[in-house]
Amino acid sequence: xxxxxVDDYLIHYEVLGRGQPVLFIxxxxxxxxxxxxxxxxxxxxHRSFAIDLWGFGESSxxxxxxxxxxxxxxxxxxxxxxxxxxxLTLIGHGLGAITALKYATKHPGQVxxxxxxxxxxxxxxxxxxxxxxxxxxxxxxxLGKTESFSEVENELRKTxxxxxxxxxxxxxxxxxxxxLANCACPVMIxxxxxxxxxxxxxxxxxxxxSAGNRYYVRLDNCGHFPxxxxxxxxxxxxxxxxxxxxxxxxxxxxxxxxRRTR
Numbered sequence: 001x002x003x004x005x006v007d008d009y010l011i012h013y014e015v016l017g018r019g020q021p022v023l024f025i026x027x028x029x030x031x032x033x034x035x036x037x038x039x040x041x042x043x044x045x046h047r048s049f050a051i052d053l054w055g056f057g058e059s060s061x062x063x064x065x066x067x068x069x070x071x072x073x074x075x076x077x078x079x080x081x082x083x084x085x086x087x088l089t090l091i092g093h094g095l096g097a098i099t100a101l102k103y104a105t106k107h108p109g110q111v112x113x114x115x116x117x118x119x120x121x122x123x124x125x126x127x128x129x130x131x132x133x134x135x136x137x138x139x140x141x142x143l144g145k146t147e148s149f150s151e152v153e154n155e156l157r158k159t160x161x162x163x164x165x166x167x168x169x170x171x172x173x174x175x176x177x178x179x180l181a182n183c184a185c186p187v188m189i190x191x192x193x194x195x196x197x198x199x200x201x202x203x204x205x206x207x208x209x210s211a212g213n214r215y216y217v218r219l220d221n222c223g224h225f226p227x228x229x230x231x232x233x234x235x236x237x238x239x240x241x242x243x244x245x246x247x248x249x250x251x252x253x254x255x256x257x258x259r260r261t262r
Contacts (some may be wrong), residue, residue: 011074014032020046023050025050025096028094028164029143029197033057033151037227066162075090086111091115094118096117097119108185115241118190122175126198190234192223195222
């Protein structure tokens with residue numbers, strides 16, 4: 001276990017591999033741990049970092065730090081503390097996807113590419129039961145056995161419920177379409193078709209996400225944790241996106257994914 005001390009608070013992180021840096025940011029359910037298969041998949045070509053946000057996993061339970069603005073500052077402080085080469089790639093999931101998007105918008109020169117998994121473009125896409133339901137109960141009742149993964153379940157007990165509740169409240173009051181439109185770097189927006197935590201946008205609303213350097217991806221027969229449900233496919237998508245140049249419009253066979261245009 002690795003710890004960085006920033007402003008007297010502890011940020012737990014893990015790191016694997018060599019090469020250009022990639023930073024993984026988890027969502028409301030779990031911690032850094034469910035990124036481990038992806039970190040392994042990228043380790044031959046990239047130095048992968050995964051952190052626990054404040055209130056999650058082994059990081060400090062900083063009550064004053066349970067907000068999107070505080071998490072953006074947390075990412076900035078962590079990357080500086082670790083001396084990470086910029087620009088870097090950010091890969092976020094749910095809450096982590098929003099944090100990564102807001103960071104990339106605020107610091108456009110520091111992010112080369114962004115992967116946003118289960119991004120609630122409109123905050124109301126997040127299941128309202130997370131506003132007041134204990135995360136363990138939510139996992140049992142909403143995700144159930146079909147989406148039960150030890151990498152997630154074993155970490156839920158470490159979560160400060162207040163962090164979940166506060167961030168869900170903040171997210172559900174906001175819309176992040178403008179952040180997406182104003183993000184300067186290429187973005188891959190990925191959803192599991194059967195996500196029960198963040199409702200994927202309707203196909204008719206995807207045109208604003210698939211224009212220019214935006215790539216909309218939907219994984220069929222996949223739920224909220226595609227990095228665990230479809231590990232090989234997920235890792236392949238990330239690598240193809242990260243290594244694609246500006247002229248590439250299709251990075252994998254259509255049965256895996258394709259870029260959608262207006």
